[in-house]
Amino acid sequence: FRxxxxxxxxxxxxxxxxxxxxxxxxxxxxxxPGVTERRFDLRPAIEQARAGSKPLLVYFGAHDCPPCRVLExxxxxxxxxxxxxxxxxxxxxxxEGYLRGPRKVFVLPDGxxxxxxxxxxxxxxxxxxxxxxxxxLGRALEPLEPLPPGNSExxxxxxxxxxxxx
Numbered sequence: 001f002r003x004x005x006x007x008x009x010x011x012x013x014x015x016x017x018x019x020x021x022x023x024x025x026x027x028x029x030x031x032x033p034g035v036t037e038r039r040f041d042l043r044p045a046i047e048q049a050r051a052g053s054k055p056l057l058v059y060f061g062a063h064d065c066p067p068c069r070v071l072e073x074x075x076x077x078x079x080x081x082x083x084x085x086x087x088x089x090x091x092x093x094x095x096e097g098y099l100r101g102p103r104k105v106f107v108l109p110d111g112x113x114x115x116x117x118x119x120x121x122x123x124x125x126x127x128x129x130x131x132x133x134x135x136x137l138g139r140a141l142e143p144l145e146p147l148p149p150g151n152s153e154x155x156x157x158x159x160x161x162x163x164x165x166x
Contacts, residue, residue, distance in 0.1 A: 020092070026059070039107060042095075052091050057134065057136055057137075059092065060097070071150065132149070
């Protein structure tokens with residue numbers, strides 16, 4: 001009984017999930033539920049973004065990530081200033097996940113990637129993946145400019161404008 005309970009609990013979403021505000025018009029990618037792996041199919045989001053002819057700004061947030069919640073709160077507080085500029089220049093894609101849980105698999109048009117392989121595919125050369133993280137990608141998913149992983153500078157709207165080229 002305990003195993004079944006915890007199995008069901010692991011599949012249930014947490015209440016009050018964290019996410020970027022709707023003003024940023026993110027295309028949200030949520031994982032399929034799973035016990036051994038959670039699959040993030042990015043292909044529909046990538047196709048939708050490509051149809052808009054803008055570069056992609058990909059945000060990796062996690063519902064159980066305290067720094068992600070702080071960043072998302074800051075982006076909410078500065079939405080009137082930042083959202084029009086970000087949406088005019090980029091198509092925001094938000095990857096909604098969890099820090100803990102089963103293996104993560106990301107599905108792109110050119111194949112499937114684990115988290116480490118995906119971050120390398122997106123140009124991340126840091127020692128390890130950090131939540132939250134941002135990636136600026138072209139239409140062919142090529143890295144355009146490296147962005148530092150989750151740090152406190154993202155809480156400063158002036159710094160966000162500068163780094164995102166707004």
